[in-house]
Amino acid sequence: MQLINGGVCAAQGFTANGIHCGIRKNTTKADLALVYSEIPANAAAIYTTNLVKGAPLLVTKAHLANGKAQAVICNSGNANTCNADGIEIAEKMSQLTADQLGIAADDVVVASTGVIGQRLNVEPIAAGLPQLAAGLSAEGADAAAKAIMTTDTIDKKVAVEFELGGKVCRMGGMAKGSGMIHPNMATMLVFITTDAAISAPMIQKALRCDVQDTFNMTSVDGDTSTNDMVTLLANGLAGNAEITEEGEDFAAFMKALNTITMHLCRMIAGDGEGATRLIECMVTGAADMAVARTAAKSVICSSLVKAAMFGADANWGRILCAIGYSGADVDVTKVDVAFRSAKGEIPVCKDGAGIDFSEEIAKEILLEKEIEILVSLGDGDCAATAWGCDLTYDYVKINGDYRT
């Protein structure tokens, strides 16, 4: 398996585009994205567990009931959530897209991201769709990835090539997400496409399994969004024997999927609102997976750990504190902690107590852009990784006046 270019257009038969249609006042920021498969694809999605769900998610869920989709329409600048006519607007967006492409409305995945509780005006979308559809191309992955950005500072896309039964398959994805990131069964918006042949139930199974160790282990600010959704469209154009059960092919598919999602998680966490550093917490030596995941996620969610990382301060006591209150059953007298980055690795805590270390070397390690917090629980063989970022002045700035 190898990383390739092309994002959501890397797989055969997929085209995409992104334009500014006028939902945002800033005309230099694209706000409408379209992804299209030349034939109907098997599809599945996972949605936020937030009880407040964006209207587009409810409409998409209904559309994917038959396990089929052929297009994704997504606007940024307005979440179409907590609005009285949200469902109606999301359905209208789907219908307009379907009419433009000559497909059925229930083969459209519809998504919105941006501010909550402001009515979404469908007019700019209606007016922009002809141009958007006319510009669909295999080179449109960048434009689409840019059009779904909100406070993101970089567009997030990735693709891989892999083999299934001797056939070359490709899978690519794009994501948006920078704040309100604390996914639970999904994350902000993620769209993945592949030309591998795989049944809709197996797509659902693959996604559900994958997110446990990827998007559900990522957090920027502990706030689970109302509009989280990850969707995967598989159009089968690679010509492999359709995957309909677990086995070697499904395992290869899962490996490709996990490469895509892990990559996107790292990009989302590293581009967290205001972030200056990507923080990875790797917990090893756990008695079971639940303990490993709970402890790792508690560390990357701690405001105090996040602020210490911003200050490049090796304040490991806060890491122990976060493990201690995580709810995971841990013997704190067996916990070891070390920091690692491109500049090296430094142990700071052994058996739950501090050890002598050079503050200067620790500072040098922690000043890097990507930091690993290594936690060993000394209690078993299970491991998990969680992704987050530091807490900075800019996070406060971005969220202190998001709407103004």
Place this chain on the structure above:
Amino acid sequence: MQLINGGVCAAQGFTANGIHCGIRKNTTKADLALVYSEIPANAAAIYTTNLVKGAPLLVTKAHLANGKAQAVICNSGNANTCNADGIEIAEKMSQLTADQLGIAADDVVVASTGVIGQRLNVEPIAAGLPQLAAGLSAEGADAAAKAIMTTDTIDKKVAVEFELGGKVCRMGGMAKGSGMIHPNMATMLVFITTDAAISAPMIQKALRCDVQDTFNMTSVDGDTSTNDMVTLLANGLAGNAEITEEGEDFAAFMKALNTITMHLCRMIAGDGEGATRLIECMVTGAADMAVARTAAKSVICSSLVKAAMFGADANWGRILCAIGYSGADVDVTKVDVAFRSAKGEIPVCKDGAGIDFSEEIAKEILLEKEIEILVSLGDGDCAATAWGCDLTYDYVKINGDYRT
């Protein structure tokens, strides 16, 4: 019942003092506090649920096994937590205090607060104790409250006068706490004294019941500390008939206790690290108490809500989002939200959807120092309040270089 002066010395027979003994380098900041009862008092405490527990908590727990205490010794500047010799040092602190006062070591409540994982040097404490004990007085409540501060910007103390069976009783308390505030069965350090006569089991019952709606509903940053502890000493000098069961007297005692603790919660939240505003979230119309508490606490813990409050931004969508992911079983289509402060009240959301409101008036209301977020769930008669603060540049600054 009325508020009075005197803090932990308001009740008969209690004296206190606070000095700089040298744990901190900054000689202008006191770092050692002592509270003394002229006779042994019935006592109880509640401790952090963090699995990582400060050594002083373990020693205090052993000392309070007999339900008696006569003194509290507390240093700031070092938490004496995650150190190999922590227990030994905490026991030494108790013994030195007991020797100085001529009481038993197991009648000493010992506490420490400050940085985790650095060895606590007991020498400055040993050297300072004679001066500390010699200065004990009924006017020493301020000095003691100041000596337990860490990043707190104001000392936190309160006292009330109330009656039990015709006898005038007094109760007073002091607290420290500004960061790592997300108590679970207790908060940072809180010491409460009373001259009411009440048995040790009833003190324990009163505390356990009270903290559910006070300290456990307070959060600054979502981080449950390793050194949380709230203790209550009752020396019985008011001469009331000892409370040994539930009834009218216990209810009056609970009311006094709740007044003290609620006051301290508001002070802790309002003085949260870097905070510019105290945020109170009042949830009404809940189907049960658990829903009310869970929803209220989720709102005041949301980084996005906290940042919006810093920016005086009426971004109510984030409040709905926080209720939605709280885990509480809520019908989001029935939720109403309003903001209130000394400048007035403004409804912003009705039945889960936005309503027209004046952004100018909302901004004026939210620019106040104390903000109430009023949430009505429209689903029953239960209510709960949670206390928190805004998320600011200064929180990041304080915690980005706490140790340096």
